[in-house]
Amino acid sequence: MYLEKLFGLSGKVALVTGGGQGIGQVVAQGLAQAGAKVVIMNRANVEDTVSLIKSAGGTAMGVQADVTSEKQVDAALQKVLEAYGTIDIVVNNAGICMHQSTLEMTPEDFRRVLDVNLTGTFIVARAAGRIMIGRGIRGNIVNMASMSGSIVNIPQWQCSYNASKAAVIHLTKSLAMEWVDQGIRVNSISPGYIATPMSTDNPAEMNDAFIKLIPMRRMGDARELVPTILAMVSDASGYTTGSDFIVDGGYTCL
Numbered sequence: 001m002y003l004e005k006l007f008g009l010s011g012k013v014a015l016v017t018g019g020g021q022g023i024g025q026v027v028a029q030g031l032a033q034a035g036a037k038v039v040i041m042n043r044a045n046v047e048d049t050v051s052l053i054k055s056a057g058g059t060a061m062g063v064q065a066d067v068t069s070e071k072q073v074d075a076a077l078q079k080v081l082e083a084y085g086t087i088d089i090v091v092n093n094a095g096i097c098m099h100q101s102t103l104e105m106t107p108e109d110f111r112r113v114l115d116v117n118l119t120g121t122f123i124v125a126r127a128a129g130r131i132m133i134g135r136g137i138r139g140n141i142v143n144m145a146s147m148s149g150s151i152v153n154i155p156q157w158q159c160s161y162n163a164s165k166a167a168v169i170h171l172t173k174s175l176a177m178e179w180v181d182q183g184i185r186v187n188s189i190s191p192g193y194i195a196t197p198m199s200t201d202n203p204a205e206m207n208d209a210f211i212k213l214i215p216m217r218r219m220g221d222a223r224e225l226v227p228t229i230l231a232m233v234s235d236a237s238g239y240t241t242g243s244d245f246i247v248d249g250g251y252t253c254l
């Protein structure tokens with residue numbers, strides 16, 4: 001009973017960006033299981049996750065928005081307020097990765113990755129922060145960083161992604177400090193390799209090379225991120241803000 005109260009999200013409204021597939025879809029289902037009303041924000045394909053949650057007895061809605069568009073994000077959050085009246089939790093999960101050597105990467109490609117992963121996180125966090133602060137909501141934001149924010153993946157080159165995730169970790173700390181007096185907690189999670197469309201699109205030899213370097217000798221399952229995220233967005237971690245939680249099968253110990 002005590003733990004249910006600490007980790008439970010009953011009565012809360014939780015927004016998950018990039019919740020249409022992969023990690024975001026699994027996290028959205030986990031938040032719904034903990035009792036939250038869940039909002040899926042994606043550029044397209046919001047309905048699959050909404051149906052999964054509803055068919056398991058949960059409550060969910062979808063809003064279409066590109067996280068890089070301030071206008072689309074504001075309009076989407078307005079729809080959430082009209083439907084559910086509040087926004088308590090944001091999981092800033094939408095992200096993209098480009099595998100290119102730095103010599104081949106164009107500034108446009110570099111900017112695109114930074115735009116989605118970093119500026120998109122800022123745009124959604126700012127929009128939600130304005131709502132939370134304006135309405136006195138002691139909310140929670142979790143930003144999806146990556147172990148790539150503190151290590152360099154080999155053998156694939158992805159300087160834009162690595163730089164964007166390092167910046168997400170520090171953006172998280174910055175927002176945590178700016179909003180600490182308003183009772184808004186902001187943390188990040190840094191997964192290692194998780195088997196999702198983003199990682200499994202890689203050639204098999206590349207995934208084999210990754211797995212050799214993971215102390216646990218396997219990729220993670222997105223479900224293995226859910227308990228950490230539930231702890232971060234619930235009262236269970238009431239004294240935690242500005243932290244980055246690494247969930248990587250031991251990779252960053254090396």
Ligand code: NDP
Pocket residue numbers: 017018019020021022023024041042043044045065066067068093094095096097116120144145146147190191192193194195196197198199
């Ligand atoms: P996927 O590619 O499987 O899913 C990414 C999701 O983000 C999709 O639903 C996509 O939907 C959405 N998205 C992408 N761009 C935008 C945008 N501009 N606006 C709104 N939504 C967008 O990735 P993963 O599930 O693997 O990754 C999720 C997060 O976890 C990312 O931030 C990633 O960097 C991070 N991560 C992943 C790891 C892994 O090994 N998989 C490891 C560490 C971190 P759509 O294109 O339809 O909008």
